[in-house]
Amino acid sequence: MSFYKLLNEYKKLNIDKVLNKVSDSDVINVLSKDSLSWEDLLVLLSPVAENHLEAMARKARELTIKNFGKVIFLYAPMYLSNYCVNNCSYCGFSVVNKYERKKLSLLDLEQEAEKVAMKGIRDILILTGESRKHSPLSYIKDSVKVLKKYFHSIAIEIYPLKTSEYASLFNEGVDGLTIYQEVYDRKIYDQVHISGPKKDYKFRLEAAERACLAGMRRVNIGALLGLGKWQSEAFYAALHASYLQNKFLGTEFSISVPRLREHIGDYQEKAELSDRNLVQIILAFRLFLPRVGINLSTRESASFRDNVLPLGITKMSAESTTVVGGYSSDDGFEQFAIADNRKVDEVKTVLLEKGYQGVFKDWHQL
Ligand code: SF4
Numbered sequence: 001m002s003f004y005k006l007l008n009e010y011k012k013l014n015i016d017k018v019l020n021k022v023s024d025s026d027v028i029n030v031l032s033k034d035s036l037s038w039e040d041l042l043v044l045l046s047p048v049a050e051n052h053l054e055a056m057a058r059k060a061r062e063l064t065i066k067n068f069g070k071v072i073f074l075y076a077p078m079y080l081s082n083y084c085v086n087n088c089s090y091c092g093f094s095v096v097n098k099y100e101r102k103k104l105s106l107l108d109l110e111q112e113a114e115k116v117a118m119k120g121i122r123d124i125l126i127l128t129g130e131s132r133k134h135s136p137l138s139y140i141k142d143s144v145k146v147l148k149k150y151f152h153s154i155a156i157e158i159y160p161l162k163t164s165e166y167a168s169l170f171n172e173g174v175d176g177l178t179i180y181q182e183v184y185d186r187k188i189y190d191q192v193h194i195s196g197p198k199k200d201y202k203f204r205l206e207a208a209e210r211a212c213l214a215g216m217r218r219v220n221i222g223a224l225l226g227l228g229k230w231q232s233e234a235f236y237a238a239l240h241a242s243y244l245q246n247k248f249l250g251t252e253f254s255i256s257v258p259r260l261r262e263h264i265g266d267y268q269e270k271a272e273l274s275d276r277n278l279v280q281i282i283l284a285f286r287l288f289l290p291r292v293g294i295n296l297s298t299r300e301s302a303s304f305r306d307n308v309l310p311l312g313i314t315k316m317s318a319e320s321t322t323v324v325g326g327y328s329s330d331d332g333f334e335q336f337a338i339a340d341n342r343k344v345d346e347v348k349t350v351l352l353e354k355g356y357q358g359v360f361k362d363w364h365q366l
Pocket of ligand 1: 084085086087088091092093094095128129130198
């Protein structure tokens with residue numbers, strides 16, 4: 001059964017009704033368990049669980065140290081192109097936003113790679129807008145050939161691919177995939193993806209599975225928080241990660257918690273999500289998924305990142321830019337605004353002060 005089919009089985013579930021029925025004793029009971037069911041996950045996402053964040057945090061911290069140690073993996077994103085054929089209402093790269101688009105030549109890319117590698121980063125996430133025409137697989141492969149000289153681990157965040165295409169990128173040296181469903185609520189998905197191939201909900205939802213079948217070593221998923229109601233979005237994203245982890249035992253999974261940020265165009269947060277709500281999501285993820293990595297990007301402020309660090313985070317981006325060629329030049333448009341602008345060394349120092357080790361490498365492809 002694919003996750004798409006599994007998701008359909010939850011169609012009749014009235015999440016609000018379940019969340020509103022949760023009592024303090026339900027939360028205490030869940031906190032005493034070693035392994036949690038999907039019903040337990042909903043208990044942790046309920047309004048009542050907000051009264052138990054400290055107890056949840058204690059347990060989340062213990063589980064994280066037990067499964068991951070006091071180590072935070074540091075990586076950086078690199079934008080190769082901002083050409084995109086989709087009109088997503090929440091993104092600055094949307095095809096309807098009119099500005100001069102840019103795509104890195106292989107020479108530009110090498111310059112960017114040198115700049116990022118000089119910061120100590122060895123794990124790179126390459127991103128493009130979703131345009132097969134401007135960023136065909138051949139371009140991604142050529143880019144990977146260049147990046148291999150500088151980085152030990154290369155992940156992609158591009159348009160969803162077929163299994164054979166993921167396999168061909170894996171053979172070229174791509175070992176990781178990030179793909180966000182953006183919003184699991186199908187009605188909202190259809191509303192915010194106004195036009196373009198991204199309207200195909202199922203093809204996107206099953207991309208993570210296709211990547212696993214193609215041999216990808218690590219897969220990162222998530223919902224773009226702020227589009228749908230946070231409790232249900234967090235619930236379905238966690239179910240998705242749990243499904244993948246149970247099905248693909250040889251793949252390492254992580255989940256991200258990106259919050260919608262300002263961007264060019266008509267920016268609108270559709271569903272509210274406070275800092276406290278985001279903390280609750282991170283804690284619920286850690287308790288429900290003790291062995292799944294949790295990524296926190298520079299979309300969040302330095303102080304927020306520092307404060308939530310011990311609650312379950314295992315991976316962070318550092319000194320990021322969301323501009324194509326942004327490591328070499330200040331020109332260009334951001335996909336969204338960055339909130340933590342600290343240098344890699346500053347992030348490393350803060351980690352050390354908090355008793356954590358920032359690591360740059362845990363993998364080397366032979
Ligand atoms: S979210 Fe992705 S697909 Fe949508 S407009 Fe932005 S870059 Fe394009």
